Amino acid sequence: MNKLRNYSLAILVTLIAITFNACKKDPKPEVPEEEIGKAELTFLEVEREEHGDHYHYNPISEAKSTIITFDSKGLPPVGTHLHLTEGKTYKLSLRSFDFANREMQQEFLEKHDIHQAFILGAPDGVLTYVYADRDKDNKKINVGVTGYLTVDEHTETGFTFRYVLRHLNPGVKASIMAANWNDINFATKFAGANDLDLKFELHPVHEGAHEH
C-alpha cells in the first residue's frame, strides 16, 4: 500500500509540474496577407498600329495616365467615374500591394499558369482587350497585369467595369483562350477563386464629349 501511495504521489508531482509549466503561448498577430491589400488600375493612352493580323501599341509621349485606386475592400473612392474615349486604346496596368504596401503584381506573372484577369461589365462591342504580359524569358503570356484596352464604341451611360484577377485551380488555365478575356461565365468555366475583384464606373464617350 505504501508503494501505491508513492505511485499516486509521483503522478501528483508530475501533474503539478505539467500544470505550471505548460500554458498557452502569448498569441502573435498574424497578418492575413491574402485578405488585406490595395490595388491600382492605370489607364494610359497609346497608339494602336495595325500590322497584318495583329496590332502594335506605341507610346504617346504627351499622354497622361489616369489611376483608379482601390482600398482593401476592392472599392474605389466614392463617386469614381472614368471617361475613356471611343476609338482610343489604353494601356491598362495593374499594381497590387500587400498589407505592407509592397508591390506584388510580379507574383501573378511568376505564377502565370494559375492566374488570369477577366475584364467584365461592358456591353457587347464596346471594349476590346488584349493581354500583353511577358514572362521572365520575355515570352508572351496571358495574365492581365498588363494589357491594351480599346474603346470600340461609346455608351449612353456608364456601366460597372469589373477587373477580376482569377486564381485558378490546377489545370484550368490550359482551357482559357485569349478570347475569353470578357467571358461572363468565368466562374462556371474557370474554377478557382479571385485574388482581386475591382469595380468602378466606366463611361466610354465619343471624342469631344464633356465631362460630367
Added chain:
Amino acid sequence: MQRSLLLTSVFIFLFTGYTYAQTLIDSIKLKEVSIVDKLKPVSRTSISITLSEKQLEQTKGSGLAETIKEIPGVSILKTGSTISKPVIEGMHSNRILILNNGIRLEGQQWGLEHAPEIDPFLASRIHVIKGAESVRYGAEAIGGVIIVEPPSLPTSAGISGGLNLIGSSNGRSGTTSGMLSGGLKSLPGFGWRLQGTLKRSGNVRSAEYYLGNTGVRESNYSAAAGYSTGKASYEVYYSRFGTELGILYSAHVGTKEDIDARIAMGRPLENYGFTYNITAPRQKVVHDLFKAKAHYDLTNRQFLDITYGFQKNQRKEYDFRRGDREALPITDLVLNTHSLDAVFEKQSLSGTKRFYGFNGIFQVNNNIPGTLANTFIPNYDSFTGGVFLIQRWLKNHFEFEGGLRYDFKLFNAAGYRYANNSEGSEITEQYYGGLSRFHNVTGSFGALWKINQHWHLGSNLGLAWRAPTANELFSNGLHHGAGLYEIGDPNIKTEQGYKWINSLRYYKERLNFTLGAYVQYINNYIYSEPDKTFRQTVSGTYPIFRYKQTNASFLGADFSGTYHFSEVLSYKLNATLIRARDLSNGKYLPYIPSDRVDQHIHLDFSFKNFSNVWIQAGHSFVRRQIRYEPESDYAAPPGAYHLFQLSGGTAIKIGDQELGVNISVDNLFNTLYKEYMNRYRYYTHDMGRNITVRLAYKF
C-alpha cells in the same frame, strides 16, 4: 489506507482537474484465486452495439467512420472522399466522444473537415454507445460514444501476430498493417505488442470522372507493454497516427459567385487523371498518444484504476495561396492534452457495484506563428474537471444503473484578429479572448429487463452536456477554401442534451433483432447559419455565417434484424430514421442523415477444402432528404439512390496459422450518385465502383 488513497486522488483532482471514468477490467475475487477477465468496457444498461474482430475484418482498410457505418443509426459526414467523420443518430464532432484505448481522443474535433485520428487496424473490437452517457465518459457524450478497444496484452510466453495486405481498385490504394505481440518466459505476467500501418491511395474516381487531388497517405504505429501481478496490473502505451490527405480541387471555392457557379454545374469541368501526388489544398495531421495505466485490487471487492494520458495533436492545413505561400500552412495548430482518470470501484456481496470517479483534462492549444493568415481559433488553456458517482444494482431479471456527475471547465483564450469594422474604415488588429467558466450537473439512469431468455428490454435516460468550442466562441475570419466568413459568439452558453433511448432485443435460433427508439431534446443547441449579409474584401464578397443557439429535438428509430432460413442462408435488414427540428424557430436542422435501409443476403458454406466460405450480396437505399431549409443551404439535397454490394471470403488453415481472403465490390453497378451528408455534394459525385482484396495472415 483506502481513505488516504481517495484523499490523494481528490487532491490530484483539485490541483489539476484530471480524470474520467473507466472500467476496463472487471475482477472477481475467489479466495486465493484471482480471475481477471476483460469484459466489454460498456455497461450492460447502455444501449450499445459491438463490432467483433470478425466483423471488423470485412471492412479493414477503411477509416474509423466507414468501419462503423454498418451499425444502424451510425452514418458518415464526409468532406469529399478523403475526410469522414462518424455520426451517431444525427450527432457528430464535439457531440460524440471517441475513446482510443481508454483515452478520450482530443484533436481539433470542432472542424467538420477534421477526421478522427485513429487507426482502425488497432481495434479488436469497436463499441458504439448510442445513449447520452456523460456521467461515465465526461462532457461531449451528447450523441454517443465510440470505444476503440485494442486486443488484450498477452500475459504468458510466446509470440503471435498478424499481417494484413489490402488493395483497392478505386484510388489504386495499398495498405499494409501488421501486429506482433508476445510475452516473456522469464517474466510471467509481462506482455508486449507492436503494431503499424502504412497506407497510400491516389485520386479516386466517381462513376464517370476522377476527383482531382483526393490522394491519402497514412503512417501509423503503436507499442504497448503491460505487467500483471496477482494484485495489480500496469500498462504503458504509445501510438502515432500520421496522415496527409488531399482536398478535392473542385471544392475550393472563393466568393458567392464561385459557389453558385460550381453548384450550377454540379460536377467538375476540369479533367484530372490518376495520380498519387497530393498538392494544396491538403491537410497534414500527426497525433501522438501516450497512456499509462495502473489497476490495483485493494481488497477482494475494492479496486482502483488510475490512467494518465498525454496527446499531442499537430494539424497543418495548406490552401491555394498567392505566390510561394502554398508551402506555408494557412492553419497550423498544436493541441496538447493531459488527462488523468481515477476510478474506485466497490462491489457488494449481492453483486451491487458502486463507482467513484474523478477525472480531468488540461489542454493547451497554440497557433504556430508564421501562417500569414487569420488565425481561425485562438490560443487557449482549458481545464476540465469532473467527479461522478455511479451505482449499479443487479437483480434476477433486472439490472439498473444510475449516476450523477458534476463538471466544471475553465477556458482561457487569447488571440489577435484583423477586423474589418465599418464601411470605408481600414482593417485593424484586435486582441480578443478572456476567461470563460462553464459548469454542469449531469445524470443518467439505465435499466435492462431480461424478460426471458429471448426478450431483453433496455432503457437509458441521460443528461449530457458540452461547453462551446473555441471556434463557436471566437472564430472571426474567412474560412479559406470553403468560401464563407464565420463569426463566433463569446456569449454562447453550454449545450445540454437529454436523451431517452430504448432498445428491444429478441434472440432466437432463426430470428434475432434489435429495435431502438430515442427522443432527444437539446437545450442551447449550437449551430451556424448564414445571416444574409456579406463581407466585402479585395477578392470579392463572402457570405457571413454566425454561430447561434436554439433548442432542438431529435427523434429516431434504428432497426437491425437477421433471419436464418437455414444454416447456410440468412437475411439481414438494417434501417435508420431520424427527425430533427429547430424548436425555437420552427425549422429543420442541416446535415441530418436521410432515411436509410440496408439489406444483405448472406451465404455460409463449405466448399471442398475450404470449411468456412461466405458470400454476401447487399443493397442500400438512401432516401432524398426532404427536411431542409432552402435559405440555409446552397442547394437542395441530392436525389435518392440505390447502391449494390457484393463480397465474399474464406479462411484457409495452414497448420496452426490462418490465411483469410476477402474480396468486396462496393457500388457494384458504378452508380453516379450524390450523398446529402457529403459536404462536397455541391461540386462533385461520390465514389464509383471499388473492388477491394484483403489478405489477412494470422500466426
